[in-house]
Amino acid sequence: MSYAIEVEQLTKSYENKAALRGIGFKVEAGSCFGLLGPNGAGKSTTMKILSGLLEPDQGKARIFGNDLGTAANEARKQVGYVPQSITLYEKLSAVDNLVFFGEMYGVKGKELKRRIDEVLEQVGLADRAKDAVEKFSGGMKRRVNIAAALLHRPKLIIMDEPTVGIDPQSRNHIFEMIRSLQQSGVTVLYSTHYMEEVESMCDSLAIVDNGQVIAGGSLGEVLDRFGTQAVYLELQDGKAPPALAGYGKAEAKDDGWVLETATPLDALADWAEACKERSLKVKRLEMVRPSLEHVFLTLTGTTLRDN
Amino acid sequence: MNNGQFAFLIRHELKLESCRRFARSWYWIYIASVAVVLFVAVAIWGEAEGFKSEYLLLFSFGLPFVFCMIAFQKLKREWTGNTLGWWLALPYPRSRLLLAKLAASFGLAVGISVLFFAGVAIVETFNLLVHGLGFGDFGRFVKLELHFLLILVVVSPLMQALGLLIAAVSKSSLRPLTPLLWITFGLFGNVLNYLNGPADIEYGEAWGLFGGSVTGWIWLAVPAVWVVAALLFAGAVNVCKKYLVL
Numbered sequence: 001m002s003y004a005i006e007v008e009q010l011t012k013s014y015e016n017k018a019a020l021r022g023i024g025f026k027v028e029a030g031s032c033f034g035l036l037g038p039n040g041a042g043k044s045t046t047m048k049i050l051s052g053l054l055e056p057d058q059g060k061a062r063i064f065g066n067d068l069g070t071a072a073n074e075a076r077k078q079v080g081y082v083p084q085s086i087t088l089y090e091k092l093s094a095v096d097n098l099v100f101f102g103e104m105y106g107v108k109g110k111e112l113k114r115r116i117d118e119v120l121e122q123v124g125l126a127d128r129a130k131d132a133v134e135k136f137s138g139g140m141k142r143r144v145n146i147a148a149a150l151l152h153r154p155k156l157i158i159m160d161e162p163t164v165g166i167d168p169q170s171r172n173h174i175f176e177m178i179r180s181l182q183q184s185g186v187t188v189l190y191s192t193h194y195m196e197e198v199e200s201m202c203d204s205l206a207i208v209d210n211g212q213v214i215a216g217g218s219l220g221e222v223l224d225r226f227g228t229q230a231v232y233l234e235l236q237d238g239k240a241p242p243a244l245a246g247y248g249k250a251e252a253k254d255d256g257w258v259l260e261t262a263t264p265l266d267a268l269a270d271w272a273e274a275c276k277e278r279s280l281k282v283k284r285l286e287m288v289r290p291s292l293e294h295v296f297l298t299l300t301g302t303t304l305r306d307n
Numbered sequence: 308m309n310n311g312q313f314a315f316l317i318r319h320e321l322k323l324e325s326c327r328r329f330a331r332s333w334y335w336i337y338i339a340s341v342a343v344v345l346f347v348a349v350a351i352w353g354e355a356e357g358f359k360s361e362y363l364l365l366f367s368f369g370l371p372f373v374f375c376m377i378a379f380q381k382l383k384r385e386w387t388g389n390t391l392g393w394w395l396a397l398p399y400p401r402s403r404l405l406l407a408k409l410a411a412s413f414g415l416a417v418g419i420s421v422l423f424f425a426g427v428a429i430v431e432t433f434n435l436l437v438h439g440l441g442f443g444d445f446g447r448f449v450k451l452e453l454h455f456l457l458i459l460v461v462v463s464p465l466m467q468a469l470g471l472l473i474a475a476v477s478k479s480s481l482r483p484l485t486p487l488l489w490i491t492f493g494l495f496g497n498v499l500n501y502l503n504g505p506a507d508i509e510y511g512e513a514w515g516l517f518g519g520s521v522t523g524w525i526w527l528a529v530p531a532v533w534v535v536a537a538l539l540f541a542g543a544v545n546v547c548k549k550y551l552v553l
Binding site: 051053 | 315316319389390393395397399400480548
């Protein structure tokens with residue numbers, strides 16, 4: 001198996017405050033990998049190290065086998081980095097910005113023009129190519145920024161919360177673009193505060209807290225390993241559910257009750273039986289699919305949008 | 308990085324600088340106003356009244372401060388303009404990225420110096436013409452200017468390396484050192500005074516070390532100045548590599 005990213009025991013401190021405490025994970029080439037964590041968990045620091053912005057204090061990181069310590073420039077050539085903040089020259093048009101970024105990466109002439117047309121098409125801004133960036137919405141600027149990161153055709157694109165504060169149209173464009181990038185074999189490292197984005201786009205993920213990976217693997221593996229199985233019951237007239245011997249206590253959720261259990265099928269059958277015996281009218285009785293949001297809450301003690 | 312890309316990095320630095328400067332029309336209004344005042348003053352209190360164009364050369368003692376600020380702004384621009392993300396992620400070593408800024412700053416410093424001395428030479432020409440003094444001493448004046456220019460060009464890397472270091476430190480975990488570096492800026496900025504000091508500063512025939520020939524000890528000082536510049540530059544590179552707080 002070939003890896004786009006291999007991170008081993010990375011540490012980084014800022015003024016004696018540890019941002020990374022031996023973080024480690026691997027990202028398969030061609031996959032979309034989600035990096036999740038509360039604010040200050042170390043996601044951005046990890047991304048900045050992988051993009052070459054920061055040097056780690058200790059540990060190893062390799063991009064397509066190129067060690068960031070010994071072959072940093074080779075590694076950086078493979079990377080397109082989309083930082084959290086918009087990085088564009090506001091007075092210049094989208095095309096002029098892209099010409100500038102392309103030339104900085106050594107792309108020139110007709111090839112540069114061809115690639116600019118291509119990336120503008122990819123991000124859905126071909127019709128606004130000659131407009132000054134300062135007239136763009138936040139989402140459009142973000143798309144130009146992504147286009148700039150794609151110009152030198154990186155094999156790995158690192159996106160640090162690319163959908164924060166942007167309009168739904170731009171968000172959809174970004175999703176479509178990520179899917180199309182993946183189809184063309186580009187590896188995507190993605191951090192976000194939106195669990196549903198990870199669930200819908202990422203093949204695998206790592207949950208980071210206090211500078212360490214506390215859970216990782218494919219989405220299914222993480223949910224299987226850390227997600228809690230549960231059964232949801234909603235009765236007519238909002239009545240309380242019958243207590244089941246041998247199970248924990250059901251918690252109120254929405255208009256019904258949730259019972260967490262390692263044997264959801266049995267619990268479902270027992271609850272159905274208990275309701276039948278007591279002639280309780282069941283409105284909904286179903287197994288609850290473990291959610292990433294719940295896994296995250298369980299592991300970090302916080303929800304992503306709270307922190 | 309090949310030479311073409313390095314040249315592009317430098318061109319980029321110069322292009323952004325010139326775009327901004329020329330966009331500020333009030334720059335030109337100030338320059339034109341100063342020029343008008345100067346020519347009027349020379350016409351009124353010119354050579355015949357004891358005014359010497361050499362006095363104007365003293366303004367060049369402030370140029371090392373300007374050179375430092377040029378380099379400082381070039382790096383600080385990446386922090387304040389939110390462009391540090393892509394700039395630091397460029398596939399070039401930090402030393403090359405900073406060297407491009409240093410080289411562009413040096414180019415600007417030389418350009419500014421040449422413009423300054425050309426301007427003063429024009430004033431001197433005007434002075435000689437208006438007051439009918441003949442051009443006998445003009446060659447001596449230009450030679451004097453060239454000595455100033457030479458010294459300025461020689462010391463400019465020192466100030467520019469310091470400017471880069473101050474900008475780098477201000478964005479790093481070593482930020483508490485910034486006040487000390489600004490003090491150093493004040494001390495180093497007077498480099499022309501120091502170089503001028505030990506020489507004969509008797510007014511008239513000799514203007515210190517620029518009185519007609521650059522004395523030998525100056526050439527001994529030059530390598531020392533460059534070594535300090537190299538150390539400051541290495542310091543800036545190291546700070547950008549290891550100590551930036553992003």
